[in-house]
Amino acid sequence: MRTTYMAKPGEVERKWYVIDAADIELGRLSTVVASILRGKNKPTFTPNVDTGDNVIVINAAKVALSGRKASRKIYYHHTGYLGGIKQISAGKLREVNPQRLVETSVKGMLPHGTLGHKIFLKLHVYAGADHKHEAQKPEKLDIKNLI
Template identity: 50%
Template sequence: MAVNAKTYSQKPVEVERRWVLIDAETAPTLGRLATEIATYLTGKNKVTYTPHTDGGDYVVVINAEKVKVTGNKEEDKMYYRHSGFPGGLKEASLKEVRVKDASMIIEKAVKGMLPKNKLQEERMKRLRVYNGSEHNHVAQKPEKVEVK
């Protein structure tokens, strides 16, 4: 008994993007929040998911400065950058980064969760992170989603 079912492959013109609003204050932890955001950006939550097509949604994250971390990560988790010159390694703890720019914490966590391929940059462009509860995307009518 043969079935003539064919595998669906989404074309770039068939992509329908929606806007999703996530509150970082109500999310359990940074890692769980980042995986959920990465799922929306890649489009894996949709039945039309196709690995080689960027079919993800726009994600707006509010209250980035109130994201939760467990254990001693506030002091122990370090963020590194290098100027390219000898002795140019700079480091900052999560606590220092939270004071300077809390949105960077979520952006770096989400970027680490996304696949390392040609679609990563375009997916990151669809992520909008805000430190407070106000955002500029009211006109897009983002749908509020709870992170489990």
């Protein structure tokens, strides 16, 4: 009788992937990135273990927003002070801090808790085409075929 395989944290082999976000819609990019970070693309996926890979997203400033999301999608955060709720549109956030736009989108698709935080730390987002992870020898991943 075979039993279900459950991955153990020490057995997981991690790879590094580079994804170019230029001209890819934010939601489609985020779903693929969240899936790879979580490890759902591997046959050894285990829901309660971090089995995912590291992901580097480059050209976050060139990510596409479909429809009128650039002006109508609003992100909120609170400063912690009375009346301290702040808001910024997705288009303005893409101009000011494109890394945060991608990070916020991906973070919302990950589990909420300690495992999700551990998974989120494997995401590295850069606004331009350069990144500092050449030593890890990341593989270039063309996600236009995965969408």
